[in-house]
Amino acid sequence: MSNPLRVTVWNEYLHEKTDEKVRAAYPDGIHEAIASHLRAEGLEVRTATLEEPEHGLTEEALAWTDVLMWWGHKAHGQVSDEIVDRVHERVLDGMGLIVLHSGHLSKIFKKLMGTSCNLKWREAGERERIWVAEPGHPIAEGLEEYFEIPQTEMYGERFDIPAPDTLVFISWFEGGEVFRSGCCYQRGKGKVFYFRPGHETFPIYYQSEVLRVIANGVRWAAPIDGPIVRYHEHPDPLEPISSSGGST
Amino acid sequence: MSNPLRVTVWNEYLHEKTDEKVRAAYPDGIHEAIASHLRAEGLEVRTATLEEPEHGLTEEALAWTDVLMWWGHKAHGQVSDEIVDRVHERVLDGMGLIVLHSGHLSKIFKKLMGTSCNLKWREAGERERIWVAEPGHPIAEGLEEYFEIPQTEMYGERFDIPAPDTLVFISWFEGGEVFRSGCCYQRGKGKVFYFRPGHETFPIYYQSEVLRVIANGVRWAAPIDGPIVRYHEHPDPLEPISSSGGST
Amino acid sequence: MSNPLRVTVWNEYLHEKTDEKVRAAYPDGIHEAIASHLRAEGLEVRTATLEEPEHGLTEEALAWTDVLMWWGHKAHGQVSDEIVDRVHERVLDGMGLIVLHSGHLSKIFKKLMGTSCNLKWREAGERERIWVAEPGHPIAEGLEEYFEIPQTEMYGERFDIPAPDTLVFISWFEGGEVFRSGCCYQRGKGKVFYFRPGHETFPIYYQSEVLRVIANGVRWAAPIDGPIVRYHEHPDPLEPISSSGGST
């Protein structure tokens, strides 16, 4: 892991260019709202967006990145499979990945999870209360027992994901649903954190608790300097083989 | 789940046609060795192979199947993506899947796991001792504390899979490696069981403990009649929303 | 496991004798309400209560039992440590255990969990909606996506338990909380299922979905005929030890 930690915030960045209401909420894009907070936390931050060459996710950019953050919504299908494979390989090799809100249907998240990642949803601007289910987890650092999002889009169970390695948050919604809102996974050498809150018009990525969780998530997902694994044939055993053995 | 349980045993079925040694070990194919045992256990069993139309995995065949067993080795790339997607969807919808030995690199297993599924290997005909790590799990029914495979191909850690929901078996190899040999996963509504033992020439699929585990795995992976999940927009809340709310 | 499955329903059985409202709700005790349903499902059922000799949990009674159900509320401290140790040993040896509602603070549940098992609560007769988070799990068989309890006591997170091996249900409460309401654990060779719903006056143990889950839980928790584990010194290795070795 680098010091300071290197983060790339990826955003689809389409809504903000075409929709007045989204631009009003995030004048420089959702990525800049998040990136500026992470910079203020002392991290080294770049951004990347869909319409840049290679979606801004060149080999060099990914090699530089310790933790990648992903926000997409309406253009998941426009992300090239080649870039998705490249990101996937980097995660398995140790890069952290934070997937936000509607990124649940991104190609990279679905590829890492192996499931449909479907859920229920409703845009009614209702209240959400996010409960900390695992108060000793690093991602819960600095929080109270719960925090509220005054107006949000509902995401409800069944959320079609593999059971998370650690379930950090569970959401309560005014309209009657619940949701596993903070889900940690180890995939290959990389750590993946799915965090539910967010929206393109509600000002959720300015809320202090949400930003706190995102920054905690980045630190938790940082790569570590673990063993290099050699996946291949090992014709020479480490111990003598006394069985009659014989080739095949 | 049907009664009796309906199983489809899928085999690549190439080795057996071209290699004298493999044909000697499995004259009717690996699928028939396994299928005949499962039939003797009272299950309803079909087989399917790579070179059949749609690899034998038509919509009808999969709709019929409660649990699919998968054996492939040298032709993973020849399995069409369309069929893989079809199997994937059926697993998420509840069909059980048992993946055997070199099926670890099959498209369907990698798609469900979301990782590379790589490992170390060696063909030296060494001894393997498979320890039961979870003696209360249904897949361990009828076993002793361990069983041995006199001659086997080694598969060694790091096995690049998501940590299993339940780790049932751990293998010891004469040459010095260990391996997570029995791994249970829930993916969507479907249960997935990876079981390591097997080989195209060693007579492993005639060994009683191996067959016992396979039959236990099939029963464990049987679909259940759970809720039908409606993944879509739910504009009408289940409870009144009192917040100022407002659409977006 | 026996056929039919043998269940002992244990109830503290104090409220029903002293409180008119509780007696009105459960004239023969909570244990009989549950037991009569399980008998109708074809299981062989006994009951046991606190004030019987050895709390009704003699060596013989436990040896007979495949799955024990536990309901206690105000007299957890009156259960003798010796009997708790006896039940604990039987669970580790394979007996299933279903813990209901306020049994979360029973000695046996706390001993098996290793944590305080504390939670938040409120008796306001509010509505609860129980969502199925794992629709492919046997305990969810026969359910819809959620079911409601019209009037209930709230239990809220943080619930101080080890993360369950499988989280089957998550509750939504009208008053704003959430709860992990269906939690599966393997402990030793025994399976443990904690199921939140229940109360001494609300008629929850007559509700069809609740009874369905309880019966599913019993079947899931049934013992299997797994290996007998020999925990002791094994001075003779299974393989030759070539190292200079030497005793210590």
Next chain:
Amino acid sequence: MSNPLRVTVWNEYLHEKTDEKVRAAYPDGIHEAIASHLRAEGLEVRTATLEEPEHGLTEEALAWTDVLMWWGHKAHGQVSDEIVDRVHERVLDGMGLIVLHSGHLSKIFKKLMGTSCNLKWREAGERERIWVAEPGHPIAEGLEEYFEIPQTEMYGERFDIPAPDTLVFISWFEGGEVFRSGCCYQRGKGKVFYFRPGHETFPIYYQSEVLRVIANGVRWAAPIDGPIVRYHEHPDPLEPISSSGGST
């Protein structure tokens, strides 16, 4: 968490006083061998032993401690239940706990696990090879794919523990057994790490890989500043309750 991290290394410290061979291996006690390494790593370290008043684990000592390390072997029964309860409470409140080798049968580990923690063992001075099963975990930092312990006491499966939240290491033994040697748990707000290697005469706590893992474990188990959880009655709901409700 304090900065630097505060560690208390607890040792039974009986062998070293009475057995010449143990004293030869660890002249100042096992605790000092470990403590001096952790001091060299920049941590603030105290030690505590069985025969000190309150076993050295006073309220003050535990309040000071971020991470407690535990080594015991032949006198588990001499540790007072009161002190065990005190340590247990501190773990649930966030203190990290590292349990080494024969500490698997300590009262505190068994109380936190809820199982017997039994295993198989053999003292033949055989070789152990410890494989990294989770190369992206912080406890694997700085390691190769495996490391060997030239002469060790064997611990073999079935190890009667709850399945770990994360399984970091799996051991291979020359005599034919395997073992889950590095097991991570969250219990309450505290993190628990069981690490198998160690012995009172083999010089295992001088081996660099072992010391590296211990130091990694301490950093992983450090408390975080998470929410203070209020476990009690919450008579006032966070949201209005519209049901007829009514107390009970």
